[in-house]
Amino acid sequence: MADKPKLAMYWAASCGGCEIAVVNLHEKILDLDAAFDFFFCPCLLDTKISTIEALPDQEIAVTFFNGAIRTAENEEMARLLRRKSRLLIAFGTCATEGSIPGLANLSTREELLRTVYLDNPTIDNPEGILPLPSSEVAGGTLQLPVFYDRVLPLKQVVTVDYFIPGCPPEAHQIWNVVAAVAAGQPLPPPGSTLGAGQLSVCHECSRRKGEKKIARFYRTSEITPEPDICLLEQGLLCMGIATRDGCGAPCPQANMPCSGCYGPPAGVADQGAAMIAALGSILDPGDCRGKSEAEIAGQLAALLDTIPDYAGTFYKYSLAGSILGGRVKS
Amino acid sequence: MTALIREKEKNVAQAAYQPRIVGFLCNWCSYAGADKAGTAQIAYPANLQIIRVMCSGRVEPQFVLQAFKQGADGVLILACHPGDCHYKEGNLRAAQRHTLLLRVLEQLGIKRSRCRFDHVSAVEGEKFVRIIQEMVDELNNKKGE
Ligand code: SF4
Numbered sequence: 001m002a003d004k005p006k007l008a009m010y011w012a013a014s015c016g017g018c019e020i021a022v023v024n025l026h027e028k029i030l031d032l033d034a035a036f037d038f039f040f041c042p043c044l045l046d047t048k049i050s051t052i053e054a055l056p057d058q059e060i061a062v063t064f065f066n067g068a069i070r071t072a073e074n075e076e077m078a079r080l081l082r083r084k085s086r087l088l089i090a091f092g093t094c095a096t097e098g099s100i101p102g103l104a105n106l107s108t109r110e111e112l113l114r115t116v117y118l119d120n121p122t123i124d125n126p127e128g129i130l131p132l133p134s135s136e137v138a139g140g141t142l143q144l145p146v147f148y149d150r151v152l153p154l155k156q157v158v159t160v161d162y163f164i165p166g167c168p169p170e171a172h173q174i175w176n177v178v179a180a181v182a183a184g185q186p187l188p189p190p191g192s193t194l195g196a197g198q199l200s201v202c203h204e205c206s207r208r209k210g211e212k213k214i215a216r217f218y219r220t221s222e223i224t225p226e227p228d229i230c231l232l233e234q235g236l237l238c239m240g241i242a243t244r245d246g247c248g249a250p251c252p253q254a255n256m257p258c259s260g261c262y263g264p265p266a267g268v269a270d271q272g273a274a275m276i277a278a279l280g281s282i283l284d285p286g287d288c289r290g291k292s293e294a295e296i297a298g299q300l301a302a303l304l305d306t307i308p309d310y311a312g313t314f315y316k317y318s319l320a321g322s323i324l325g326g327r328v329k330s
Numbered sequence: 331m332t333a334l335i336r337e338k339e340k341n342v343a344q345a346a347y348q349p350r351i352v353g354f355l356c357n358w359c360s361y362a363g364a365d366k367a368g369t370a371q372i373a374y375p376a377n378l379q380i381i382r383v384m385c386s387g388r389v390e391p392q393f394v395l396q397a398f399k400q401g402a403d404g405v406l407i408l409a410c411h412p413g414d415c416h417y418k419e420g421n422l423r424a425a426q427r428h429t430l431l432l433r434v435l436e437q438l439g440i441k442r443s444r445c446r447f448d449h450v451s452a453v454e455g456e457k458f459v460r461i462i463q464e465m466v467d468e469l470n471n472k473k474g475e
Contacts, residue, residue, distance in 0.1 A: 106437060273391035276434060280391075280427030293412075300429050310430070311437040323395040327439040 005061030007036035008052075009091070010081055011043060012074035013101040013151060014067030018092040019043040021168035022064075028175050035182035036061070049077075052084055060084045062181055064091035064164075068101045068320060069152040072133075073145035082158040087181070089194070093167040095154040096193075097263045097271075098320020100167070102151045105319050105326020106311060109149045153321040162187070164195040167261035167317055170247050196246030198266040201258045205240055205249040207231065212282040217306040220256065231257045232282075237313060242268070242275040263318050270323045272314035349403035349469035351462070353378045354389045358416040359451045360408035366455030374459040375466045378406070386410070386447075387420025391431045394445060403469050404444045406461070411449045421449070443468045 009022065019041065025032060032038065040047040040060075052060075063085040069075050082088050093099040104112055117123065117130050133146045154160055164177060173195035180187065180194075188194070202209065207230045218235040225231055231238040231252055239260035240252060251258050264271035285299040307313065319326055355361040361382050367374060383389055386409030394405045407428060409421035428447040435445055446465055450458045 268392075270392050270395055272434060273395055273431075276391040276427055276430050280430050281423045283426050283430075285426075297429070300426060304430060304433060310434045314434060323392065323399050324438050327437070328398070329439065 004035070004037040006040075006059060007032070007038045008040035008060050008063040008081065008085065009038075009043075010040070010063065010065050010067075010077055012065070012067030012077060012095070012154075013070035014092065014094045015100070016043055017168040018064070018066035018094075021092075021166070021171055021174060024171040025175055025178075026171075028171075032178055032182075035178070049080075052080060055084050057083050058086050060086065062087045062089060064089050065154055065160075066092040066095050066168075068094040068098045069148070069154060069157050070101055070104075071145040071147055075148075075157050076145075078154060078158045087161045088158065089162045089164055089177075090154045090160045091164050092169055093165050093261055093263050093317045095160075096163045096165050096321065097318040098151050098153050099261075099317045102153075102318070102320030102326070103312060103316070105150050107327070109147065113147070150326060151320045161190050163191075163193045165193060165244060165262045166196070166247060169195055172248075173246055193244070193266065196244050196262055199245050200265050201240035201243045201245050201247065201249050201252070201262070202230075204245045204247070205230075205252045205258075207252055209233075213284040214279075214282055214303075215284045215286060216303065219308075225255055227255070231255075237307065239271075239275060239314070239316075241278045242271050242314075259316055260314075261317050263321070271318040272311065272322055275314040347470070349377055349466055350401065351378045351404040351406055351465060351469070352397040352402045353380045353406040353408065353462075354383050354386065354393065355380055355408045355450075356386045356410060356416075356421070357382055357384050359410035359414060359449075360386075360458070362452035363408070363450040363454045363458045366453060367458050368455075370455050372455060372459050374462050377466050378462050385415065385417050385420035386424035387415075387417065389424060389427075391427060391434075394431060398440060398444075404446070404465055406465060407445075407447045408450045408458070408461070409447070411451055414451065441472065443472060 009019065011019065023029065040052060063081045065078060065081060065088060067074065069078060090096045094101055113130055117125055118128055131144055133144055135142050166173065177195045197203065208228050209230045210233060212233050214235055216235050217237055220236060225234045225236060232241065236257040238252060238257035240258035242264065243258055243260045244262040244265045247262055260271060264274060268274045283300065283303060285296065285303050288296045311319065315322055355364055364380060386407055389407050397405050407424060409424050412422060415421040425447060432442050432445060436442065448461050
């Protein structure tokens with residue numbers, strides 16, 4: 001046991017889907033277990049944090065860190081695991097870009113706490129009690145991790161060696177990385193993305209692509225798309241054009257538009273901006289001949305009104321890692 | 331006395347505030363329009379930092395976000411008039427992108443007045459100056475709110 005390299009997996013602000021994705025390796029998980037001493041994973045194993053703290057620095061060969069940084073505890077664990085690991089890998093889009101927890105960056109900390117603890121219709125909190133980092137109770141002082149102002153991707157807190165995107169990462173891609181590390185294969189330069197492509201989901205999508213002109217957007221419940229034609233051309237807001245490939249495009253192949261879970265493609269700093277650039281070029285506000293500038297603007301506005309939530313759609317998985325990182329103070 | 335001093339400090343602070351505007355000007359029309367203002371020696375506020383691009387269609391929304399991130403108070407994108415684009419329809423695309431970008435910017439806490447798109451041709455030096463003046467005035471007013 002002791003001579004096998006150690007593998008750890010930790011969750012910060014995440015949903016547990018990344019752990020499910022690892023379990024989705026199916027029988028390959030036995031190969032993973034044969035190659036590594038998979039000794040720390042709070043979702044699956046009962047190793048204590050004190051065990052990690054007692055390890056010499058750099059003792060863990062690989063740590064898969066999933067989840068974003070939301071609280072002081074998340075950051076503390078990120079720092080601890082960074083110190084103890086030779087390779088720290090941001091695993092899943094929460095860790096690489098903030099993902100769904102990162103959408104909280106559209107609201108302030110105060111707004112979030114107010115909604116969750118005071119304003120929600122199902123809340124019964126007549127004294128208006130809010131969680132505090134430290135509170136005095138009859139039995140002594142209770143401590144809670146500090147809730148940060150913003151959700152941060154892992155790389156904004158510690159140095160990250162590699163990034164594996166996906167919400168969650170596809171099992172075959174996880175296996176590619178595990179197998180490469182286990183075999184001691186040379187890895188790309190630090191800071192690279194592993195287990196994904198460089199291009200966009202369209203590259204892997206088998207739907208027929210023609211000239212794109214969108215005259216109307218539809219929600220997925222409103223139409224049954226043609227099986228072979230690009231969904232975006234049919235008015236479904238497919239994020240495939242602004243999303244990194246590597247997943248194998250399972251969603252568009254199942255008639256569901258890509259929602260962008262692999263984050264921005266290589267070389268793109270801001271997924272939402274890339275989507276705005278792409279969409280802006282293919283909007284078709286209708287016949288504009290002989291119309292005034294105001295009339296044309298009205299037609300364009302009517303077309304855009306059919307998109308329900310711009311930031312929530314274009315930045316669904318990458319708001320925290322985007323250029324502005326969320327809503328800014330004006 | 332202290333109230334007076336405070337009042338004075340406030341005035342100084344207000345006078346010191348100068349909105350910084352990053353302007354993306356297309357090479358063929360708007361940059362020439364700015365040049366026209368220069369050769370005609372029309373005075374205009376020094377708040378604009380001009381970046382010349384080959385076409386307004388080259389202005390990726392990423393550039394605008396980066397400008398705001400680095401502290402710009404306003405971003406101005408100037409293009410040829412519809413039909414005049416050197417590349418046929420780069421300006422039309424830029425206009426559509428801008429409309430969509432404004433909606434996202436609003437959700438990100440950046441008001442519409444901070445990101446303006448307009449058309450300036452090579453002969454419209456005066457219009458160029460008017461647009462900058464309007465934007466500076468608007469940003470100054472907003473700051474006071
Ligand atoms: S359906 Fe989506 S992923 Fe497929 S080609 Fe169209 S935009 Fe790209």
